[in-house]
Amino acid sequence: MSNEAQKDGTRIPGFYRLSIRERRSALRGIADLTDQDLETLERGGLDTGTADKIVENAVGVYALPLGVGLNFLVNQRDVLVPMAVEEPSVIAAASNAARMVREGGGFIAEADEPVMTAQIEIVDVADPDASASRLQAAAAELLALAHATLPRLAERGGGAREIEVRAHPRRVVVHVHVDCRNAMGANMVNTVAEALADRVAALAGGRSGLRILTNLCDRRCVRVRARVPAAALASKTMDGAAVRDGIVAASRFAEDDPYRAATHNKGIMNGVDAVVIATGNDWRGVEAGAHAFAAASGRYRPLATWRVENGDLVGRLEMPMALGTVGGTLHAHAGARLALKLVGVTDATELGMIVASAGLASNLAALRALATDGIQRGHMALHRRSSAASLPAHPQVSGGSP
Numbered sequence: 001m002s003n004e005a006q007k008d009g010t011r012i013p014g015f016y017r018l019s020i021r022e023r024r025s026a027l028r029g030i031a032d033l034t035d036q037d038l039e040t041l042e043r044g045g046l047d048t049g050t051a052d053k054i055v056e057n058a059v060g061v062y063a064l065p066l067g068v069g070l071n072f073l074v075n076q077r078d079v080l081v082p083m084a085v086e087e088p089s090v091i092a093a094a095s096n097a098a099r100m101v102r103e104g105g106g107f108i109a110e111a112d113e114p115v116m117t118a119q120i121e122i123v124d125v126a127d128p129d130a131s132a133s134r135l136q137a138a139a140a141e142l143l144a145l146a147h148a149t150l151p152r153l154a155e156r157g158g159g160a161r162e163i164e165v166r167a168h169p170r171r172v173v174v175h176v177h178v179d180c181r182n183a184m185g186a187n188m189v190n191t192v193a194e195a196l197a198d199r200v201a202a203l204a205g206g207r208s209g210l211r212i213l214t215n216l217c218d219r220r221c222v223r224v225r226a227r228v229p230a231a232a233l234a235s236k237t238m239d240g241a242a243v244r245d246g247i248v249a250a251s252r253f254a255e256d257d258p259y260r261a262a263t264h265n266k267g268i269m270n271g272v273d274a275v276v277i278a279t280g281n282d283w284r285g286v287e288a289g290a291h292a293f294a295a296a297s298g299r300y301r302p303l304a305t306w307r308v309e310n311g312d313l314v315g316r317l318e319m320p321m322a323l324g325t326v327g328g329t330l331h332a333h334a335g336a337r338l339a340l341k342l343v344g345v346t347d348a349t350e351l352g353m354i355v356a357s358a359g360l361a362s363n364l365a366a367l368r369a370l371a372t373d374g375i376q377r378g379h380m381a382l383h384r385r386s387s388a389a390s391l392p393a394h395p396q397v398s399g400g401s402p
């Protein structure tokens with residue numbers, strides 16, 4: 001599964017100082033890239049003809065910068081982290097934080113089985129509790145029916161795992177939990193929901209309403225931990241212990257205040273989304289799951305928190321992670337396939353652990369900046385660089401002057 005060539009090649013000191021051509025040739029050696037892969041990097045991985053097959057009313061393709069997050073050690077494996085993002089400093093900051101986490105042994109991650117959940121809503125039920133009892137009694141039959149709906153998934157070791165029945169005041173809702181293996185699984189669970197709806201409605205004595213997945217896929221969570229020795233956090237003006245304590249104080253602010261938690265989580269999603277987008281995954285689904293999970297206690301909470309343990313700074317992040325390494329856009333998007341090749345992963349659960357590590361790294365970088373110099377100094381230096389890129393290359397075309 002892992003790309004052997006990546007074993008110890010993801011630090012690449014001074015990578016940012018290289019030209020794009022030199023960076024590509026450094027990656028070529030590490031990730032075994034072919035000439036065609038380099039061509040894909042140059043062209044962005046999607047042509048207009050393919051775009052026309054993916055969406056309706058296509059008129060072109062829309063590009064984003066693609067970079068690699070460096071220094072990531074996840075479960076003792078070095079990984080290059082492909083990141084597609086328009087915001088300056090996200091990739092540099094995540095790489096910098098990953099270097100600090102590396103000093104404490106790298107990111108330690110674990111994940112649930114890749115279980116997505118279909119919802120079948122039954123309305124017009126006279127007595128939701130009685131309907132729920134009948135459905136519960138028929139759980140084995142419904143589970144077998146769900147499993148039989150996805151024979152190819154069953155061959156790959158996945159399939160329906162559990163039926164759960166939830167009575168609401170005006171409706172009853174059946175959840176079908178499906179192990180989707182390496183697929184994100186939206187199509188699979190939607191198929192199951194539609195296949196079971198009539199039988200579920202008959203058993204419940206009602207009419208089937210909505211039949212669709214839930215993006216609050218809280219049975220498909222990933223958990224990642226990072227330990228950073230205090231000394232690794234020192235800035236030019238603050239010692240490591242002071243920075244560590246500032247980061248913990250920032251975490252507590254997010255735990256106490258949903259307004260701050262939203263921004264804290266946005267910083268996490270800077271890293272998460274960049275990898276999710278680069279690998280051709282549905283980032284709206286990941287976003288929906290993340291924020292629903294953050295609010296699941298009834299109060300919006302930070303997805304990651306930081307504490308002092310034995311003098312070190314320790315961060316923990318938990319969030320749902322619905323990703324695929326097969327299916328979806330991946331068939332069509334050469335850039336997404338190349339990103340998966342760069343990260344060296346074929347297993348969707350493992351990809352989720354790397355994505356979450358990028359999220360925790362981004363959060364650490366943001367909190368460290370906020371606890372020291374403030375965010376604007378580094379951010380604006382990089383922003384000026386990207387603003388320079390917007391100067392018209394051909395002033396005569398834009399009508400402006402240089």
Ligand code: MEV
Nearest residue numbers: 263264266267366367375
């Ligand atoms: C900016 O994209 C993200 C931050 O606002 C995150 C945070 O405040 O923690 C810097």
